[in-house]
Amino acid sequence: KKLTVAVVGATGAVGREMLKTLHDRDFPATEVRAFASARSEGVKVPYGERELTVHELKEDVFDGVDMAIFSAGGATSQKFAPHAAHAGCVVVDNSAAWRMDERCPLVVPEVNPQALDAHQGIIANPNCSTIQMLVVLKPLHDAGKIRRVVVSTYQAVSGTGQKGMEELERQVRDLFNSRDPENKVYPYRIAFNVLPHIDVFLDNDYTKEEMKMVNETVKIFDDPTIKVTATCARVPVFYCHAESVNIETEKKITPKEARVMLSQAPGVRVFDNPRELMYPMPAYCVGEDATYVGRIREDESIANGLNLWIVADNVRKGAALNAVQIGEELLRRDLVRVRDKNVFLR
Numbered sequence: 138k139k140l141t142v143a144v145v146g147a148t149g150a151v152g153r154e155m156l157k158t159l160h161d162r163d164f165p166a167t168e169v170r171a172f173a174s175a176r177s178e179g180v181k182v183p184y185g186e187r188e189l190t191v192h193e194l195k196e197d198v199f200d201g202v203d204m205a206i207f208s209a210g211g212a213t214s215q216k217f218a219p220h221a222a223h224a225g226c227v228v229v230d231n232s233a234a235w236r237m238d239e240r241c242p243l244v245v246p247e248v249n250p251q252a253l254d255a256h257q258g259i260i261a262n263p264n265c266s267t268i269q270m271l272v273v274l275k276p277l278h279d280a281g282k283i284r285r286v287v288v289s290t291y292q293a294v295s296g297t298g299q300k301g302m303e304e305l306e307r308q309v310r311d312l313f314n315s316r317d318p319e320n321k322v323y324p325y326r327i328a329f330n331v332l333p334h335i336d337v338f339l340d341n342d343y344t345k346e347e348m349k350m351v352n353e354t355v356k357i358f359d360d361p362t363i364k365v366t367a368t369c370a371r372v373p374v375f376y377c378h379a380e381s382v383n384i385e386t387e388k389k390i391t392p393k394e395a396r397v398m399l400s401q402a403p404g405v406r407v408f409d410n411p412r413e414l415m416y417p418m419p420a421y422c423v424g425e426d427a428t429y430v431g432r433i434r435e436d437e438s439i440a441n442g443l444n445l446w447i448v449a450d451n452v453r454k455g456a457a458l459n460a461v462q463i464g465e466e467l468l469r470r471d472l473v474r475v476r477d478k479n480v481f482l483r
C-alpha cells in the first residue's frame with residue numbers, strides 16, 4: 138500500500154534524526170520527501186544508504202503526501218501545518234505551535250495513545266522534557282495518583298538545534314585558545330556554565346519551557362488536578378536531558394515497588410544501583426531509545442514522596458523517536474487520514 142511521508146525541517150538536528158529513525162525502524166513509507174527552507178533547496182540528506190534531495194517548503198507540497206512530520210520551528214508549523222491538513226495529509230508536529238490547541242491531541246505513545254483517535258489532522262509532539270518525565274511517571278500515576286511534581290531539568294544544547302551545538306563547540310574551542318567566546322545563540326556563555334533560562338520569560342517570571350512542563354503534563358495525563366512546578370536549566374552537554382523529579386502521591390509507593398513497576402513499563406529502563414555506582418547519565422544514554430531512571434529513593438521529608446533521576450536522548454525520545462512512534466500508532470489504529478480537511482484552514 139502506498140504511503141508517502143514528508144519530513145519538514147529535514148536539514149536540522151531533529152529532522153536528520155527523524156529520517157534516520159524512519160529508516161532504522163523500517164517505517165513502511167513507500168516514499169519519503171524532504172523539505173526545508175529555500176536556503177536548502179538541492180541539499181542532500183541521508184536516508185539509510187540513500188540520499189534525498191531537499192526541496193523548499195511551500196504551501197502546495199503536501200498534495201499526495203499521507204503523513205508529514207514537522208520539526209522546523211513554531212512559526213513554520215503555524216503557517217504550513219494547516220495547508221498540509223487541508224491537503225489531507227496528517228501532521229505530526231514537533232514544535233510548540235499546536236500543543237495546547239484543543240483540536241490537537243498531544244501524545245506520548247506509551248502514555249496516552251488513545252488520544253490519537255479523535256485527531257483532526259494535526260497531532261502535537263510534546264516538549265522533550267515533558268516526554269521523558271511522563272514516560273516514567275505514567276505507571277506511578279496509575280498506581281498511586283500523583284498529586285504534585287517538582288522537577289528541575291539539566292538540558293542539552295541539541296534542544297536548541299544545530300546552532301546550539303555549534304555554539305558550545307565554538308566556545309569550548311575559543312576558551313582553550315584564550316579567545317573571548319562570542320554568545321550568538323544564548324544570552325550568556327554556555328561553555329563551562331549553567332543557564333537557568335530556556336525559551337522566553339513570561340509574565341509570571343517562569344520561562345515558557347517551564348510552563349510547557351506544567352501545562353503539557355495536565356493535558357497528556359488528562360488530569361486537571363495534577364500540580365507541577367518546574368525549573369529548567371541549560372547545561373554544557375551536547376545530547377540527553379537529565380531531570381531531578383520529586384513526586385508526592387495520594388497512595389504510598391515504596392522505592393522497591395516503584396522499581397518493579399518501572400522495570401515493566403514500556404519505554405523505561407531502570408538503571409539504579411547506588412552500591413555499584415549505577416545511575417543514568419547523559420554521556421551514556423546518547424542514541425538510546427529508552428528513557429532511563431535511577432536514584433529512586435524515598436522523599437523522607439513527606440509521607441508519600443519519591444525522588445527520581447531521569448535521563449533520555451532529547452533528540453531521539455524527546456523528539457524524532459516519539460514523533461515516529463506516533464506515526465506507527467496512527468498506522469496501527471488506521472488513522473492516517475483527515476476526516477474534515479477544513480478544520481484548520483477555511
Ligand code: A2P
Nearest residue numbers: 146147148149150173174176177194209298299
Ligand atoms: P534550513 O536548514 O533550510 O534553515 P534546527 O532545529 O537544527 O535549527 O533545524 C531547523 C530546521 O527547520 C532546518 O531544517 C531548517 O531548514 C528548517 N526551517 C527553518 N525555517 C524554515 C522555513 N521558514 N521553512 C522551512 N523550513 C525551515
